[in-house]
Amino acid sequence: MGLSIVGVTSEGESQTEPWVESKGARYAYAYDRGGKLQKALGVSGIPNAVLVDPSGTILWQGHPSSLTNALVEEAIKGSITTPVYEWGGSAKGIKKAFLKGNFAKALKEADKLAEDEELGTEIGVMLRKMVADRVASYEADLERGDVLKAYDGAKALASGIKGLPEEERISALLKAISKDKAHKAALKAQTKLIEISALELRRKKDCDESIKQLEKLMKGFEGTRTGDLIGEVLKSVQVKKGKMAR
């Protein structure tokens, strides 16, 4: 019906697997190691659910009991009728190229399939929208100052869209980052910020060291998007340190 439901847990397999078995739960589930997705979505309590439309945009988030049929119907609009995992037979090659991130090849094959089968047309529409959405989102990232996000995304997409109309836009975006002094500095700082954020904070001393590094990194970025990102991490480290101080 166009909707996939997946349970996601940040708990370990050793405790989750027996639980799933004992409950006889049949639904699909997956592991969110370290609770990364939960953190990124600001999930502080369970249960919590997120409804995503076919283009990957969040439509709704909240307690599962407050999810309405109308919202689900809205989300399903535009879903492909044949899911990727059912692309067999003549669509097998498209699936293979798509899963490798080779949109150009997948599209070429989809257009060929479209001559004989409706599925080819449907896949073509889906892939073109995915590429267009993705390019637009990286351009928006750069516009906002999320240079690392834009750069990582564009780099990963670039090789898979050779010959497509969006190729030029992605090249232009990567070029803009590599030519612009401010973008380059932001890219470097945001990469460093990821490194600092990944450090384990076990003791107060670790927090102090992290705060020192973040304050150093902040220099020159005050009032910019990079500065805001550093500020957010700094704040969370300070909160963590405060909890340790007791």
Place this chain on the structure above:
Amino acid sequence: MIRNLLLASAMTLGLCAPVLADNVGKPLPAVELEGLTQSPASSFDELAGRALLIEFFAYW
């Protein structure tokens, strides 16, 4: 790898910053989820192009 769904990649900055604002209208963060089980799809990439409901749960 397909990048619009839940994708594996270098961590993006969204991950280290707690999200306090409303997430509606934003793309689902690119985070790799592992061990997809009991699904007809063998990876999250294969769920692309359809609506997705993620429900956070815990065994306790």
